[in-house]
Amino acid sequence: MTERLYYHDSYLKEFSASIIESDASGCRVCLDRTAFYPTSGGQPHDTGTIAGVPVVDVSEEGGRIVHVTGAPVPAGIAECRLDWPRRFDYMQQHSGQHLLSAVLAGMYGAQTAAIHLGGESSAIDIGADLAEDRIAAAALRANEIVFENRRVSVSVESEPAGLRKPSGREGPLRIVTIDDLDRSACGGTHVRATGEIGPILIRRLDRAHGNLRIEFLCGLRAVARARADFAALSDIAKTFSAAVDDTPELVASQARQLGSAVKAAARAEGELARIRGRELYQAAAPDQAGLRCVVDSGAPQEPELARSTAQGFTAGPMSCYIAAFAGERPAVLLAASKDAGIHAGNILKEALAKLGGRGGGSAQMAQGSVPAGHSPDDLAAALLRALRP
Secondary structure, rough: OOOEEOOOOOOOOOOEEEEEEEOOOOOOEEOOOOOOOOOEOOOOOOOOOEEEEEEEEEEEOOOOEEEEEOOOOOOOOEEEHHHHHHHHHHHHHHHHHHHHHHHHHHHHHOEEEEEEEEEOOOEEEOOOOOHHHHHHHHHHHHHHHHHEEEEEEEEEEEOOOOOOOOOOOOHHHHHHHOOOOOEOOOOOOOOEEEHHHEEEEEEEEEEEEEEEEEEEHHHHHHHHHHHHHHHHHHHHHHHOOOHHHHHOOOOOHHHHHHHHHHHHHHHHHHHHHHHHHHHHHHHHOOOOOOOOEEOOOOOOOOOEEEEEEHHHOOOOOEEEEEEEEOOOOOEEEEEEEEOOOOOHHHHHHHHHHOOOOOEOOOOOOOEOOOOOOOOOOHHHHHHHHHOOO
């Protein structure tokens, strides 16, 4: 069994330990005592050095703490050093998670179902669909408790009472307590007071599978992210030659104008495509049966515009329009006027089935595709054969 120094002192940065076990490579070692936290309970492992050799992973295996190193570690007594900035960062995130979870439970009865402490951001999943204003209120209250600098303490208790969430483990439990707020069973590393958590910043809310995921950052992560957000917002404000506070409404206004312009352009493109279709109709000569049929080699590649061209062409009587498109799965469109005596959907479906493809549609408009290996000319020819057997 390894003595877990981090249970008693999360602030221990350096220590000496004896190597009591090592594999043949010398890169998986066990110490008689360690301050390196193994990946557990949603908190990632510590890094640092053992005898000057980098520690790249730490895991728990049957009561032993296994340290994976980047090179062999010599036997004997080793001087060990934690990557303190990484350790303290996760202490801030983990204590911040306890604080935020406790506030959400206290204010709204929203219990935390899962936690995720990541390298870039952290998150908690709660089984309640809270509105954004409620999450904002909880974040404000959590930050107020940060400023109150309440004591965070660790104890080992045989029969702990008042836990926010019951523990399924038997025997003595390690309890992390935030004064007058929270008591939770936890084996992780934590700060000594809420003031050391630093600011708590809510970044994003995602709703899925009945849970609400709240992404957050604490401490120096929150400061860095807020600084980056402000820099990005300032750059946007400079683009508009406006004050930062005026930027959201300016961006919203520009987005509305852009949306209107895009819709107007789409309508114009559609009308031009229909005009082109009418021009193609005028240029097409009728066959002996009086049917004007065209294979449009210059059809727009955008499906909606191709459909508009087809509508323009088949607005004329006794008309049939074919357009084929290249791609991973070559596609084809067939349209016919109501008086052409043609059911576009049935003809296209039957013709494409012979090429291993599929498609369908109404009597006036149908679309489909075939597997790779066929050219657009193949599709057009197949439809012409179906129309003129």
